[in-house]
Structures are given as C-alpha cells and as structure tokens.
Amino acid sequence: MARILPVPAFDGVVFGATGDLTMRKLLPSLYLRYRDRQFGDESRIIAAARSEMTEDQYRARAEEALRSFVGAGELEQDTVTRFLARLTYLRVDAVGEAGWSDLASLLAERPDVVRSFYLATSPELYGSICTRLRDCGAISPQSRVVLEKPIGHDLDSARAINDAVGEVFEERQIYRIDHYLGKETVQNLLALRFANPIFERLWNADIIDHVQITVAETVGVEGRGGYYDKSGALRDMLQNHMLQLLCLLAMEPPVTLDADAVRDEKLKVLRALQTIRPHEVATHTVRGQYAAGVAGGKPVEGYLTDLNTGERSTTETFVALKAQVNSWRWAGVPFYLRTGKRLPRKVSEIVVQFRKPPFSLFPDEVTGSEPNRLLIRLQPEEGMRLEIMTKEPGPGGLHLRPTPLDINFAETFGRGFPDAYERLLMDVVRGNATLFMRRDEVEAAWSWVSPLLDAWAEKPEMPKPYAAGSWGPTAAIALIERDGRTWYE
Numbered sequence: 001m002a003r004i005l006p007v008p009a010f011d012g013v014v015f016g017a018t019g020d021l022t023m024r025k026l027l028p029s030l031y032l033r034y035r036d037r038q039f040g041d042e043s044r045i046i047a048a049a050r051s052e053m054t055e056d057q058y059r060a061r062a063e064e065a066l067r068s069f070v071g072a073g074e075l076e077q078d079t080v081t082r083f084l085a086r087l088t089y090l091r092v093d094a095v096g097e098a099g100w101s102d103l104a105s106l107l108a109e110r111p112d113v114v115r116s117f118y119l120a121t122s123p124e125l126y127g128s129i130c131t132r133l134r135d136c137g138a139i140s141p142q143s144r145v146v147l148e149k150p151i152g153h154d155l156d157s158a159r160a161i162n163d164a165v166g167e168v169f170e171e172r173q174i175y176r177i178d179h180y181l182g183k184e185t186v187q188n189l190l191a192l193r194f195a196n197p198i199f200e201r202l203w204n205a206d207i208i209d210h211v212q213i214t215v216a217e218t219v220g221v222e223g224r225g226g227y228y229d230k231s232g233a234l235r236d237m238l239q240n241h242m243l244q245l246l247c248l249l250a251m252e253p254p255v256t257l258d259a260d261a262v263r264d265e266k267l268k269v270l271r272a273l274q275t276i277r278p279h280e281v282a283t284h285t286v287r288g289q290y291a292a293g294v295a296g297g298k299p300v301e302g303y304l305t306d307l308n309t310g311e312r313s314t315t316e317t318f319v320a321l322k323a324q325v326n327s328w329r330w331a332g333v334p335f336y337l338r339t340g341k342r343l344p345r346k347v348s349e350i351v352v353q354f355r356k357p358p359f360s361l362f363p364d365e366v367t368g369s370e371p372n373r374l375l376i377r378l379q380p381e382e383g384m385r386l387e388i389m390t391k392e393p394g395p396g397g398l399h400l401r402p403t404p405l406d407i408n409f410a411e412t413f414g415r416g417f418p419d420a421y422e423r424l425l426m427d428v429v430r431g432n433a434t435l436f437m438r439r440d441e442v443e444a445a446w447s448w449v450s451p452l453l454d455a456w457a458e459k460p461e462m463p464k465p466y467a468a469g470s471w472g473p474t475a476a477i478a479l480i481e482r483d484g485r486t487w488y489e
C-alpha cells in the first residue's frame, strides 16, 4: 500500500460541474481520494454550473457518474453515501449575476481553509469567472485556481486568457493542468533520469541517435467533434502533452524539485526548440485525417462521417513531426513525435535509440549486432525495457541478439496506477505546483507551434488520408525514413 498523506481541509469549487470532464474524471478522482481518506468530512465540494437543479438531483447525477466511471471493485456503498453528502450544488452563471452571492456566503463560513476553484468550463469563460469571483469577495489568501486545457488556440488567445486570469490571481495561485504530468509513468521520467546515474551519463548526443515519442489512440473524435474540429491533433495533443514529455526527456537536471526549478528547466527546452521554417513545414511535418477502416476488429467510419456536419474539414486527426533541440546536449539528435486518433493500438511510448558502437568487434552481417534501445511505456502495460546485446548460447559461433531487461510496473509494485487527476487534484490542495504548467511554458509552446499553424492556415490543404486502424499516412513513414531511421512499432 502506498503512503497516503492527508491534505489540509479544503473547499473545492468546481465550475462546469455538470459537464463531461467533471462526471468522467473529477468526481471519480475525488471519490477515490476520499475513499482512501486523503481528505475527510472536514472538506466540501461545491459543484457549480448553469443548469437549474436541486442538490438531490445533482447528487443523483454524481452517483450515476461514480457507478459508470469508478471500477465496480472500488465502490463502497457507505463511502459513496458519505462522499455524496460532501457535495453542494449551486446554480452559478459565469457571465451573469446568478449565484455569485450564494457562493460567496457559503465560502465565507470557512474563511481559513484552502479554496480551490476548478474551471472545467469552456476557456472563454475563465476571465469572466475569475473577475466575478473577485467582485463577490470569494478569493481569500488561501485560494487557488485550476485551469483546464486548452489554454487558448494560439499564442494570442493564450496570452489573452493568461492576462484575464492574471488580473485576479497571482501566478503562484494559478494551476494549469496538463494531465499527462499527473501520470505516474511520466513522473517516473524524472526518477529514471535523475536517480539513475547510469542513464544520465549517457543522456546526450554522443550516445543517443534519436528519440521517438508516440501517443496513439484507437478512439475517434467520439462526442467531442465540436471542440476537436476547431482544434486538431497539433493543438489537442502535441502543443501540450507531447511537448511536456519532450521537455522532461530533454531538460537539464533541475537544482531541486521545487515547482519553479523544474519549470525553469522545461522552459529552457521549449525555448531551445529549433523553429520549423515555412519551407521546412512540408518535410518536417505530416498531417493526416482518418478515413473509414477497422478499429477493434469492427468497421468504423471516417472523420468526416463522425463529425456529422455534412461539411468538408481540413482538421488533422494525426500529426507527425521532427523536432530539434538546439543545445549542447542535444545537437543533431532528432526528436520524432507522432500522435493520432484511430490508430491500431492505444499506446503512449518513448523510444530512446542509442548510437551504434563507434567500433564494432562483431561484424553486423555475422552477428546481427544492433544498437541499444530503451523503451519507456507510459500506458498501458506501464514499464521500461532496455534492449541489450547478448551472446546467443551455444557452440555455433558468436551470434548476438538484442535481449530485453524488462520492468513491468504493475508486476513490480503489485498494484495499478491511480488516474492522473487523483494526484493533480490533491497537489492543488497541497499547494504543490510542480506538475502544473507556468504561464511562460504554455506561451513558449504556443510560440513554437505557431509557424506550423500559420503555414497550414496559409495553404489549407486536406490532410493526408489514412485508414482507421493504420499507423497514419505513409508520408509519416517517409518523414523518418528520409533520415535513414524507422518508427518503432
């Protein structure tokens, strides 16, 4: 059993409390933290949304959500009942007057406890919600605000959101969620690199040939077409989650694990990313859109049919690109990134491909000698595998074979991993911002992707089609094979 450190008493206000994110992720995560006694009956959850609803109606919806999204083995009726009793529902209009004075009165009952305002609404409402929170006197010195992604759809809109929230809250009070940072295996990248000198000494351009980051999903756009079609794979996944992974892989060792020490190092990586210039966009990036195909053994429709708008869309559901970090450590080491919907498997994986030995005692054609490779499996089947060359046993000669040194985290630790939101929600209450993004990081990430968005907007071509259930358009294979390398699958 992991050690669970209780958090201080808090009032957690969730705006967007009737929405998909709250029902699928936030309430189940809060329930599990309550069940494990990380917080208790001295804390309250105040659910706020636009709909007219009684407290009992809201609690009934919340219970339904728990039954749908918490594993059956984790639901304990008595605990569910006590958890639901922690929920209060308030009708609050983010852009009107309704509900704000009720919210302020409720919070005023406990002026000294931690207050977290979780904004699980559309980002256009963030500025308005923050201003109204200030105007109704709901913000105490112990308050913090959590911003869901996306923080904008480009650099200007991200700045506008950050400015609006920054008018009300100090940067130290703002927690920008990137749920990938809450995944156990993503946090483990820090442990892998900075608690194991055997790797850190090899973690540079002298020894590493290239790095691949793949985040593949089997789902299509599901019910989120309205949002997704305005976003696309670059904005939805690469600008945030994948660049954060790249930062953790490429950053220099921070001096401490303090939030700003870690974020300073990630920021340096984002700023060192080589700009992809307009004439390089065609060779360094690939956009794809899924067409009809097969997923999970069943025929599935293409993106345009899933969208069901009857209109053409140039939104990409797949993106691959080649990035370069201009630093002493990484000069000449490409980072290949790809992500997409309706790919053959749900898998998030990092491949660190080491260089060939500078001189080989074992001629390749005789021995099959291959350079070492480290695979870091973020999800599912979380673990790591280092492929090392070993001699095949037997008297027939000196034949080498890549052999895995394998760690499967579930087997090693004897338990599964909590959802990222469980960790992140408790970090907010604890006041630990290490796994959240700072304003300058978000804006640096937008700055880097901006030239790509501009180039694509200037020439709005259809993305390359790929059959659902394939690994994306063939151009994505060409992107890496032009460099004499190949995607690991």
Ligand SMILES: NC(=O)C1=CN([C@@H]2O[C@H](COP(=O)(O)OP(=O)(O)OC[C@H]3O[C@@H](n4cnc5c(N)ncnc54)[C@H](OP(=O)(O)O)[C@@H]3O)[C@@H](O)[C@H]2O)C=CC1
Pocket (backbone or CB within 6 Å): 015, 016, 017, 018, 019, 020, 021, 022, 048, 049, 050, 051, 052, 092, 093, 094, 095, 119, 120, 121, 122, 123, 125, 148, 149, 150, 227
């Ligand atoms: N769903 C997901 O998987 C993910 C979502 N996100 C982000 O989380 C946020 C929420 O997403 P999601 O839950 O899917 O969105 P939904 O559309 O499902 O929910 C929106 C919520 O906002 C509330 N709302 C809308 N207008 C107002 C208003 N004027 N005043 C008060 N409340 C209002 C709605 O209340 P009501 O229903 O009562 O009108 C509802 O609770 C978005 O920023 C999204 O990008 C991020 C990652 C994943």
Ligand SMILES: O=C1O[C@H](COP(=O)(O)O)[C@@H](O)[C@H](O)[C@H]1O
Pocket (backbone or CB within 6 Å): 217, 236, 237, 348
């Ligand atoms: O942020 C998002 O992430 C999910 C994928 O998250 P995962 O934890 O299941 O890997 C993605 O489906 C969604 O489009 C995106 O908005």
